[in-house]
Amino acid sequence: MPMSSRSFPRTAALAAAITLLTGLAATPAQADPTQTRQHDFAAAAAEFGVPENVLLGVSYLESRWDVNGGTPSTSAGYGPMHLTDLREAGAATSHHDEGTEDPRGDDARPALHPKAGPATPPQGLQTVDEAARLLNTEAKTLRTDPAQNIRGGAALLAKYHAGRPDWYDAVARYSGSTGAAAQTFADEVFDTIRTGVTRTTDDGQQVTLTATPATTTPQHPGNPANVECPRSVACESVPAPYQELPGDDYGNHDLANRPVSQKIDHIVIHDTEGYWDNVLDLAQDPTYVSWHYTIRSADGLIAQHVPTKDVAWHAGNWYVNAKSIGIEHEGFAAKGTWYTEAMYRSSAKLVGYLARKYGIPLDRAHIIGHDNVPGTTPATIPGMHWDPGPYWDWSHYFDLLGAPLGGFGLPGSSLVTIDPDFAKNQPVFTGCDGAGTACAPRGSEAVVLHSEPSETSPLLVDVGLHPKGTPSTTEVSDVGSRAATGQQYAVAGVSGDWTAIWYLGQKGWFHNPRNARVAKPAIGWVVTPKPGLATVPVYGRAYPEPEAYPANVPVQAITPLPYTLSAGQKYSSAGTVGSEYYYAVTFDVADHVVVKGKLKYVQIQFGYRIAFVKADDVRLLPAF
Structure with missing residues (x-):
């Protein structure tokens, strides 16, 4: 802008x-x-x-x-x-217009699939x-x-x-x-x-x-009074419209009163799949979707679109939307493959500010990528988005947040944090410049998982992404057999230089040699099915029990995802959460209702994406 x-x-x-x-x-x-x-x-x-x-x-x-x-x-x-x-880099196309994800992710409303149109790169x-x-x-x-x-x-x-x-x-x-x-x-x-x-x-x-000491520091610029930003970044207001539309519709977000009405639990990191000016135009389109902030690549400028008290339509999962803040970063998950330090620093300052303001833990269970957001039902899993992609440097990002990842457990712990050396970790992905085409070798936050302790063994099966039961692929968009930096998993086995973790109901093996560890011992809590339960259901949202809904609010189905969490398996816990559903289907906020149930859930790291299990179905155990 x-x-x-x-x-x-x-x-x-x-x-x-x-x-x-x-x-x-x-x-x-x-x-x-x-x-x-x-x-x-x-x-x-x-x-x-x-x-x-x-x-x-x-x-x-x-x-x-x-x-x-x-x-x-x-x-x-x-x-x-x-x-x-730009001539050499090429104008990238948007994966946000691909697939079937409904950014709102609310079964109570018709699916929303707006088109962004072509991204016009700036002259600069x-x-x-x-x-x-x-x-x-x-x-x-x-x-x-x-x-x-x-x-x-x-x-x-x-x-x-x-x-x-x-x-x-x-x-x-x-x-x-x-x-x-x-x-x-x-x-x-x-x-x-x-x-x-x-x-x-x-x-x-x-x-x-070499450090060059100075007696004082420069004065950081002031920001407009109507933006929620730390003083040390440049922030401007580019409001998203809350506007009535024909056909008893409205856009492009929902008014709320968070955190009074609902606690904000997550911050979701996105990339824009478009250039700055185009993206800001979309943010101001009442017929499009919404997010709270956009950050510019070249200099880290932040634009705020939706107040953090309100609910933006950004993550494809209504439960996550209602409990999160969405931050878009100018860039592309595959076509352009690295993010500037100016953007990382500005984003980390904003996320740190928001985390302090709302009491959000600085860990990878709560600071998540769009690619870590679960599908809501079996039908929505294949269409979920996968930004910011495998080239976002989570380790460096958390260093900037002052919350470095990994290295806090004792050797032999039953829980590990994925933490490869970003520059040296260069898994082979395809599809950055067309299906099947090898991506240029690049440092990555992703660790690829195998079905056996061997590089030649097949990748894991993700029956949500691949309903026919075929193994996952190396396509850059296929997150069905990879673990992300900062995520924690329960150890399922060790074989020489290979470590297995519990992942989507299977053992996922990755190369983890002593002289080049890609996972570090961790401390925390894990869940496992209660005695007598052979399996427990896994969910993509933590919705209340039917009895919690008032008469004027349609009951939302508690639909299991198509995975198995069996006895003997363990998964990292991010803590217990209450069940909630924000009913907001009309322009008049007087009709909006926050439904809170007695049902409790535990958030877990189940695969590449987070998930939820009912607290009554599992035991919480310490992992050392």
């Missing part, structure tokens, strides 16, 4: 920070090949007269210095400096051309050669700095934004410079940005 430009404040803090950006001379080439990228930053900084820590800071906010296998980001950026080239996604002109080289070179990519980013920063008294405005302009969003990007860069960072990149390069 266009924003008005404004000048940036020249605070004493910024002046102090800039004056400390010293030591700009290029360092000699390192003999250690893992130091090559560090040398590339130093050489480019010296060549174009850019402070080395400014160059490093900008690159970190874009890519964390990674090359991402030469693949584009979700906003068409390439290489450590995120030089954008073509910075590689400007950098190529400055270096008198080809765009392909800047996309594929990390050293040249860094030179291109340095050349752009130098151009943006020309005639300016300091580097703040140049950094802000590099974000591709104006106004508060650009200022927030620059603040994040200089905050990173102040704190410093050292990491090993996805291709094994050791890079260090």
